[in-house]
Amino acid sequence: MMSNKTPQKLKDSLLSLDMDATMEQVDFVVKGDADVTVQEAVDAVAEALEVVGKRFQGGEWFLAELVYSGEIAKSAMELLSPLMSSGASQPLGTIVVGTVAGDLHDLGKNIFINYSKSAGFEVVDLGIDVPVEKFVSAVDEYKPLALGMSCLLTITSEEVGKVIEGLKDRGNRDKVKVIVGGAALTEEFAREVGSDAFAPDAITGIDIIKKWIAS
Amino acid sequence: MDFKQRIMTAMNHEEPDQVPVMGLIMDPSTVNQIMGKEPVDFVAMIKNPDTKDSIKDMMNQDEFWNSTYQSNWNDALESSLKLGFDANWTIYAFMQLVEDSESSLGLVWHDVFGRVWEMGSDNKGNLILNYSRPLCPTEEAWEAWVEEKAPIFEKAIEYATDFHKKLVDDYGDRIMPIGCAAPGIFENCWQPIGFVEFTKFTFQKPGFVKRVIDFYTDYYLKYLEGVMRSGVEVVLGGDDLAQKTGPMMSPEMTEKLFGESYRHIAEAVHKRDRKFIFHSCGNIYPLLDKFIEWGFDGIITMEPTAGVELGKVREHVGHKLVLIGNLDVSYLLVKGSRQEIEDAVKRAIKDAASGGGYILSAAHSHPYVDPSRLEWMVEAVHKYGKYPISI
Numbered sequence: 001m002m003s004n005k006t007p008q009k010l011k012d013s014l015l016s017l018d019m020d021a022t023m024e025q026v027d028f029v030v031k032g033d034a035d036v037t038v039q040e041a042v043d044a045v046a047e048a049l050e051v052v053g054k055r056f057q058g059g060e061w062f063l064a065e066l067v068y069s070g071e072i073a074k075s076a077m078e079l080l081s082p083l084m085s086s087g088a089s090q091p092l093g094t095i096v097v098g099t100v101a102g103d104l105h106d107l108g109k110n111i112f113i114n115y116s117k118s119a120g121f122e123v124v125d126l127g128i129d130v131p132v133e134k135f136v137s138a139v140d141e142y143k144p145l146a147l148g149m150s151c152l153l154t155i156t157s158e159e160v161g162k163v164i165e166g167l168k169d170r171g172n173r174d175k176v177k178v179i180v181g182g183a184a185l186t187e188e189f190a191r192e193v194g195s196d197a198f199a200p201d202a203i204t205g206i207d208i209i210k211k212w213i214a215s
Numbered sequence: 216m217d218f219k220q221r222i223m224t225a226m227n228h229e230e231p232d233q234v235p236v237m238g239l240i241m242d243p244s245t246v247n248q249i250m251g252k253e254p255v256d257f258v259a260m261i262k263n264p265d266t267k268d269s270i271k272d273m274m275n276q277d278e279f280w281n282s283t284y285q286s287n288w289n290d291a292l293e294s295s296l297k298l299g300f301d302a303n304w305t306i307y308a309f310m311q312l313v314e315d316s317e318s319s320l321g322l323v324w325h326d327v328f329g330r331v332w333e334m335g336s337d338n339k340g341n342l343i344l345n346y347s348r349p350l351c352p353t354e355e356a357w358e359a360w361v362e363e364k365a366p367i368f369e370k371a372i373e374y375a376t377d378f379h380k381k382l383v384d385d386y387g388d389r390i391m392p393i394g395c396a397a398p399g400i401f402e403n404c405w406q407p408i409g410f411v412e413f414t415k416f417t418f419q420k421p422g423f424v425k426r427v428i429d430f431y432t433d434y435y436l437k438y439l440e441g442v443m444r445s446g447v448e449v450v451l452g453g454d455d456l457a458q459k460t461g462p463m464m465s466p467e468m469t470e471k472l473f474g475e476s477y478r479h480i481a482e483a484v485h486k487r488d489r490k491f492i493f494h495s496c497g498n499i500y501p502l503l504d505k506f507i508e509w510g511f512d513g514i515i516t517m518e519p520t521a522g523v524e525l526g527k528v529r530e531h532v533g534h535k536l537v538l539i540g541n542l543d544v545s546y547l548l549v550k551g552s553r554q555e556i557e558d559a560v561k562r563a564i565k566d567a568a569s570g571g572g573y574i575l576s577a578a579h580s581h582p583y584v585d586p587s588r589l590e591w592m593v594e595a596v597h598k599y600g601k602y603p604i605s606i
């Protein structure tokens with residue numbers, strides 16, 4: 001029988017980037033051998049990811065660590081999530097994500113998607129080079145709580161504003177929160193075109209969306 | 216001084232007659248504007264069922280591919296000459312058109328290395344090609360690819376050598392072609408596999424990752440020999456090691472995985488008495504010491520949109536590295552005013568040119584870079600870049 005040290009061990013192994021050790025702890029939880037609830041294990045993963053975010057923002061960790069810790073968290077959540085939805089907790093909600101038209105960069109978008117899934121969101125990935133209409137229709141179709149746009153080219157940044165206008169035209173702007181990220185964008189730009197938030201990195205993005213849910 | 220003496224003097228950290236200017240001209244949209252040519256709407260021809268198959272057959276003939284590719288680069292160097300550049304980068308690629316149901320056009324390009332390139336058009340209808348996904352996401356797929364494509368790998372070196380030789384022969388007396396070696400070792404390791412998978416493998420399958428790195432290092436060194444045999448005197452290695460906020464991998468991890476490869480490259484170039492300059496986008500501050508340690512002669516890019524400032528880089532590296540860059544392509548060379556461009560040129564010269572060791576250029580190629588703004592840039596260099604610098 002595992003002790004209530006499981007959450008700490010889960011956190012430690014994830015933060016040591018040890019996939020096997022993390023999955024061993026998850027396995028205990030899944031089999032009911034650990035002295036913790038699934039929710040506590042999920043919270044431990046979320047706490048670990050907060051630390052990952054701080055390490056990345058502080059320059060202590062780099063993209064490789066960010067990606068791999070995201071992968072470990074995703075593997076853990078793949079086993080933990082099904083147990084959650086059959087119990088008390090439900091997925092946190094849906095996020096629709098895509099890279100704007102004309103832009104094919106997808107590393108950042110994919111990292112954000114991985115983290116969103118680990119955090120318990122359902123994600124609809126529209127891919128890269130996504131035309132305005134596709135973003136707008138996806139909001140109609142999936143009724144997400146947030147729409148995420150990634151944009152790395154200054155020249156395509158006007159697409160972000162066009163999507164927001166498109167949402168307004170369809171009468172959907174106040175039904176979805178818009179969050180944007182990517183190398184070409186800034187906080188100021190995001191505000192100017194009328195999005196609700198700019199995220200300098202994926203983990204900040206998740207934090208912002210979680211705060212929206214809480215409020 | 217002629218263009219070559221100017222570049223080589225700067226490469227040796229001495230003051231030439233004036234600050235040299237290098238072009239990163241390659242995008243068809245820029246080239247067509249300068250040459251007064253109409254865009255060829257390649258994507259429309261692919262979309263048209265009547266022309267799709269014949270285009271595919273034609274492009275997949277090595278000879279046709281190479282002659283089309285060569286003539287595009289002839290135009291790029293002609294454009295660069297028109298604008299008054301002392302040097303321009305030259306990049307060879309070998310690709311084949313392949314049916315692909317995942318792509319909206321039904322056809323994509325595969326390069327030698329295991330990468331898929333999607334086609335698109337810019338706002339004027341010019342063709343744009345961009346790496347979009349990997350072809351070898353597993354160890355087995357990678358091994359199979361490398362085995363199956365072995366003959367093409369060898370052929371590509373031959374073609375790259377011929378390509379550079381023709382450019383040196385035809386243009387070498389008027390402008391310096393800065394020949395690019397094979398795609399960077401870091402990029403070439405992750406792009407055929409995918410960044411997420413490659414990162415996973417570095418933690419989970421270090422033996423496989425080492426095999427991949429050794430394979431591409433070996434290949435890179437052979438390719439590099441070919442490029443140098445062609446007569447190119449300065450070789451450019453392009454390898455994006457960083458993104459906006461910093462290196463993709465920590466400097467320690469980059470050193471552990473790739474340090475030896477980079478050292479070998481610099482040694483191979485120096486053995487032939489050539490110079491090696493290195494291009495990486497992104498925030499490269501944490502890697503500057505590595506670039507010096509690995510033996511690079513210079514760095515090109517220093518991306519302003521990732522917060523990289525010429526003055527700060529010079530302060531950090533002194534004259535241990537030649538600096539080439541870093542005029543902004545997100546706004547300045549796309550929409551900037553003449554005054555803004557002049558100010559940026561003056562600032563770059565002030566920050567990096569004293570004592571030589573500086574070549575002015577755009578930070579990157581970009582299809583939307585405006586030729587008249589490049590012209591203003593060159594004019595400003597000629598106006599303010601005379602040695603001794605008096606800004």
Ligand code: B12
Pocket residue numbers: 063097102103104105106107108109111112147148149150151152153154155179180181182183184199200201202203205206242345346347348455457458459460496497498516518520521544545578579580581582
């Ligand atoms: C890798 C790369 C490429 C690869 C892309 C591979 C791929 N499949 O993604 C390739 C080689 C194909 C490429 C092509 C081009 N590129 Co490029 N590329 C880069 C590079 C080096 C890194 C980008 C990256 O992947 N970063 C890593 C990821 C993880 O970071 P990120 O995207 O910023 O994401 C993080 C956050 O921003 C955030 N985030 C991102 N999206 C979202 C979305 C949401 C909702 C949220 C919440 C958060 C979030 O979370 C992520 C993780 O924390 C950058 C340099 C740079 N400064 O970033 C240039 C860069 C973006 N590219 C540039 C250019 C010019 C090009 C080309 C036009 C080059 C050319 N002449 O053809 C083409 C354009 C292709 C196209 N149409 O899209 C320029 C753009 C300049 C500008 N401001 O407009 C840059 C800045 C380089 C430079 N020196 O100027 N590129």
